Amino acid sequence: MSDRISPDDLMRYLDGEMSPEERARTEAAMAASTELQRDFARFKALKADIQGLSIHPATYRSSVWDQVNAHVNRPIGWALLLIGVAVWMAYGAYVFATSPASPWEKLGTGAIAIGILMLLASVIWERLREWETDPYRDVHR
Numbered sequence: 001m002s003d004r005i006s007p008d009d010l011m012r013y014l015d016g017e018m019s020p021e022e023r024a025r026t027e028a029a030m031a032a033s034t035e036l037q038r039d040f041a042r043f044k045a046l047k048a049d050i051q052g053l054s055i056h057p058a059t060y061r062s063s064v065w066d067q068v069n070a071h072v073n074r075p076i077g078w079a080l081l082l083i084g085v086a087v088w089m090a091y092g093a094y095v096f097a098t099s100p101a102s103p104w105e106k107l108g109t110g111a112i113a114i115g116i117l118m119l120l121a122s123v124i125w126e127r128l129r130e131w132e133t134d135p136y137r138d139v140h141r
Helices: 007-015 020-032 034-052 064-098 103-132
Strands: none
Touching: 007 020, 007 034, 020 034, 064 103
8 A cells, every 4th residue: 555645545534444554554644644634624524414414306296287287188188189080090091992092902001000000009008007007107207
């Protein structure tokens, strides 16, 4: 070991992580140096300040307006979304059925569309099931 005492050594001394030989060497160096004594006093005060802190995670403050928003806007939004999707799908089915394309093209395109919709529905269903059992769903960042 070198004779120079580093800030890390002072912190190890303060935390009681030194061997008796290192501790004696550090105490002798601090007795001879006012700079080390000053640094040690700063570290000791810093440690006391940090230990006095209480760490509380940021809490999400819900309000009455959040509940009003959830009870009013969400159902309206879902209703408008479902109506829009139904109209869009009905129009798409009408255009698809009345198009001059051959039946094989319609059958292939329909199979692709139904397959994509089934995959999408299975992913949504799985995410909903996972969300219902997620222990961290109420954690806010």
